[in-house]
Amino acid sequence: MKRWMMVAGVVAACGAGAARGQVVVKHIQTEKAAIATGVWAGDTYYLSGQLASPVTPADEAKGTPAVYGDTKAQSASVFAKIQKLLQEQGLDMKDVVKMTVFLGPDPATGKLDFAGMMSEYTKYFGTKDQPNKPARSAFQVAALAAPWALIEVEVIAVRAK
Numbered sequence: 001m002k003r004w005m006m007v008a009g010v011v012a013a014c015g016a017g018a019a020r021g022q023v024v025v026k027h028i029q030t031e032k033a034a035i036a037t038g039v040w041a042g043d044t045y046y047l048s049g050q051l052a053s054p055v056t057p058a059d060e061a062k063g064t065p066a067v068y069g070d071t072k073a074q075s076a077s078v079f080a081k082i083q084k085l086l087q088e089q090g091l092d093m094k095d096v097v098k099m100t101v102f103l104g105p106d107p108a109t110g111k112l113d114f115a116g117m118m119s120e121y122t123k124y125f126g127t128k129d130q131p132n133k134p135a136r137s138a139f140q141v142a143a144l145a146a147p148w149a150l151i152e153v154e155v156i157a158v159r160a161k
Contacts, residue, residue: 028089037085043161045089049102049154051146052077071106071150072116078153079120091157093124094132098156101138106150112140117151 029036038047052074054066068074083093106113117138126133134155144152 038089040089043159045086045091045095045157045159047082047085047155047157049100049152050078050081050085051144051149051152053081066148068148068150070108070116071103071113072119074149074151075117075120078151079124082153082155083124086155086157089157091159092130094130095157095159096125096132096134096155097158099134099136100154101136102141102144102152103138104141104144104150113150114138 023042024040026040027036028038028040035048038045040046052068055069055073055077056067058064058066069077082096086092086095101117103112103114103117105111106116124130144150
């Protein structure tokens with residue numbers, strides 16, 4: 001009997017510990033999208049890679065395609081979009097702890113425009129108003145999934161306690 005009570009006590013203690021250690025996961029998604037915009041795992045938010053919005057939208061009546069601009073213009077759009085999406089989750093750029101940047105070559109020059117990306121990055125990170133800088137990796141890629149895309153950025157942000 002004592003042995004059974006000891007085993008029951010150990011099992012109960014393990015179960016209580018496991019319940020305390022579980023992380024709440026919440027997917028931010030829509031039915032139309034193939035992936036989640038982001039995923040909360042506890043106080044950590046994983047924002048999916050973001051592409052630029054068009055500088056000039058497509059005009060079907062005129063038959064003109066959307067214009068997305070060069071790396072600098074696309075970077076401005078991507079960082080503004082990331083800030084907006086973070087704010088929708090109660091976060092800001094100061095909460096970004098890790099960033100991954102994927103850069104493709106600009107078709108106009110055939111070269112990677114890292115400086116164009118950095119000119120926009122430095123408007124959000126390491127400023128007087130927002131001195132935090134995330135850990136970051138940047139990769140040159142042959143192409144991104146969208147043929148017009150020159151940059152894609154994903155971030156991980158943590159809600160401060």
